[in-house]
Amino acid sequence: MLAPRVAIALPEVKPFEFRNPVRARHVIVLLFVLAFPWFATPFLTFQIGGQALVLGLIALSLTFLGGYGGMVSLAQMTVAGIAGYSFAILGPPASADAAGISLGAPWWVAVIGAIAIAVLSAVFIGWLSVRTEGIYTIMITLAVGVAFYYLCLQNYSIFNGFQGFQRIQAPTVFGIHWKQPLPFYYLALFWALAGYLFVKYLLRAPFGIALQGIRDNPRRMNALGFNVTAHRIAAYAVAGTIAAVGGVLFAWYNGLITPGSVGTSWMINILIIAVLGGMSHPVGPFLGAIVFVLLQTFAIDVVDRERFNLVIGGVFLAIVLFSPDGLLGWWARIKSRFLLVNRGGVR
């Protein structure tokens, strides 16, 4: 739990970035992600590209909360899972065994409803946990997440127990089935970019500045007349919205949602992705997600089948050990060494 704390303590990005935001590297990255499906196989597009973007989006909500709000919440996957479950429950029948549960609303009603329910849950989780600090926030959000996991596991009338919902369909709109690799990739890319730009914008808006002030010194902000609790709960709502969008996409990606999708291993995976990428910039979770997905998929090819989790663990350890701010920290170091530019934003 050391890493996020270090990241939190880092100084902030300078405001001048906002006035001149588009640089060559932004264009290159944007062109690359737009063109990616055209030279990659459908497998790489869907399972690596699509999955990394969706997981990055969910982890972005944690980066926003943790990196800028100073609140490390383990329940972001829970919020995403609530959105996924809500979609399955509200939407078209998701599985033969659960036909009696799904309410059969049109997909867009289900999506709006799912996001609304997830945001309300996020506000509730925030309301429960904002008065705690540091490790206690982690504990209380972990408790909420585990409680939700067991609720899904043991409730049959709403969540369909152990089996969950096995046949969640992404909708077909404008004649396009959005589960297909290419459409899904661009859908995920659109929402990932939207989430990224939204967070970038918000951090420069008065709300974001106040939030970062609260992160650095809540008592002083309180003395200045800011309602610390309200700001924090609002931050949970914003993060919850991002996680909810990611959660619906993740349910479409998997085509199913089961208690395993909201269990502790996934809650921690989201934290790993955020920490791996670095919490000092909204691009961090996406970098982390790419590395995470690549390792999950290909580590088994590198070493013996019984030992491949060692590789995953080893790489995570190496990244966090040599760079407290994840991959972003490496990037900053490389830049300061080779380009002789030190903007001081990240060490």
Place this chain on the structure above:
Amino acid sequence: MKQGKRTFVRSMVGVAVATAFAGASLAQSGQPVKIGLLATLEGPFAAGGADGMRGAELAIKQKNGMAGGRKIELIKASSDAKPDVAVNATRKLVEQDKVDIMVGPLSGGEGIAVKEYSKTQPNITFINGSSGAQATTLVNPSPNFFRFNTEGAQWMVGLGKAALDKGYKRVMLISEDYAFPYSQVQGFMSEYCRLGGKVPVKAWVPLGGKDYASVIARIPKDVDALLVILGGADAVNFLNQYEAAGGDKPIVGGSITVSQDILNYKGKRRDSLVGTIAGAPIADAYDHPDFKAFVADYQKNYPVSAGGYPSPSLFALVYYINMKAALDGLDAVKGDLSGGQAKYREALAKMTLKTPVGDVKLDANRQAIGTTFITEVVKDAKGNLFNRVLRKVDGVDQLLGMKKEDFKMGSRDEPNCP
């Protein structure tokens, strides 16, 4: 793992270059047939998954790595018994590693999810690993998903009669609360209820539960036996706590309740397990020469010193059967997988598969019709407990001998006979 490294380098470094070539089909005869193998090497069934892989490898070894005149290239993947992980691993094998035939997964929820995925890959043939959920082949079956093993409900056929023969007229059910035990309970109860047995109390407990005190307190005085459908550590915990509470009812077990690892548990009253009856697709003490040969071959290739079990587990046998089906099918079409594997699938659907536990045929949903063993725990001369074959039921089909319109899938409330 030289091959693994090469695949990795190709995937990671040369993505841009390799993808141009990766699309080219490699399905011409003469070239190796790529078979993907998925089992759980992580999570709650990690030990079973490893043994399942041993079983599948044994089937390939017995054919010296060749089938239908083509070399077999095996590519493995792992999941952790979660459906989403299983689908990701399968998708990688099919779309990235370009396997021709897919064997797996291990557990029930995974099986349903992989079956759903198989519908999006009509040119690849999917053969089950050891997953045993009824719905996989009963509800929305996939035309290219085959299951050469019988499933949870089929494994219990004959046990209801055996229980009544023992004089158990009323039993209480204690079972884990998910799809596989539902099937098992159905397999038992549909027969037991029909023949006049009663199940007045059903206790559903969560998978991985530790405390069974509340369940034990609910056991009514007037039941003759307990039907215990718990696996692994859950079974051991229950038996210990039931013993500590002074319980003395005889037990009727599920297919993974009285397996060898549980018979070796060190309770004071473990002798009370003697006489426990259970149903399963495998019986350690089955004395047919084919089965004995299979066990001997397993023991030779995977001695205990190399991590094998003293006797192959259910997972090893079932993975062996499914992999053998994949290879026998290749033999039948002489390695010809052209035309979207249509001929191969036809051969699989028609095949009568020879397995160590008897012949297996498929029904219209590509689900196995096979043999079930009713076993009874007995004590040998050295004081060890083992499962004796009480009865062998051949030709068990997925509808358990019922008519299609009478058949309802097992659930918490179905069947019911209080």
